Amino acid sequence: MESSSNEFLRGTLKTIVLKMLAERGRMYGYEITQSVKERTQGQIALTFGALYPVLHKLEQEGMLLTESEEVDGRLRKYYSLTPQGTETAERKVSEFERFVEAMRSLLKPQPKLTVGH
Structure with missing residues (x-):
C-alpha cells in the first residue's frame, strides 16, 4: 500500500485483526497477513x-x-478471541462502518450553492 495510506492503516489495524479472528476463529500471524492481502487484492x-x-x-x-x-x-x-475480544470486534467493526459511511457522505460531490444578489 502507498505510504500515504499507511496512516489510514495504522488507525484500523486493531479492527482488521479483530475482524479476521472473529471470522476465522484461530489464526497465526503469517496467516493473518496473507488473508488480508488476498481479501484486499494486495x-x-x-x-x-x-x-x-x-x-x-x-x-x-x-x-x-x-x-x-x-x-x-x-x-x-x-x-483467537476471548469473549471480550468478540464483543470488541463487533463494536469496532460497527463503528468503522459508520465512519466509512460518514466519509462517503463527505466525499460525494455536492452541488454548488449559488448566492442570490
Missing part, C-alpha cells in the same frame, strides 16, 4: 512489524488468547 499488505505489536497489545488488553503448537518442527503461535 491493496493492504500488513508487515510483521506492524502486526505483532497489535497482536501483543490485544493480548495484554484481554482480547486474545494464544496457543503454541508445533508445526513441521517449529513452534507456531495461534491467536
Whole structure:
C-alpha cells in the first residue's frame, strides 16, 4: 500500500485483526497477513512489524488468547478471541462502518450553492 495510506492503516489495524479472528476463529500471524492481502487484492499488505505489536497489545488488553503448537518442527503461535475480544470486534467493526459511511457522505460531490444578489 502507498505510504500515504499507511496512516489510514495504522488507525484500523486493531479492527482488521479483530475482524479476521472473529471470522476465522484461530489464526497465526503469517496467516493473518496473507488473508488480508488476498481479501484486499494486495491493496493492504500488513508487515510483521506492524502486526505483532497489535497482536501483543490485544493480548495484554484481554482480547486474545494464544496457543503454541508445533508445526513441521517449529513452534507456531495461534491467536483467537476471548469473549471480550468478540464483543470488541463487533463494536469496532460497527463503528468503522459508520465512519466509512460518514466519509462517503463527505466525499460525494455536492452541488454548488449559488448566492442570490
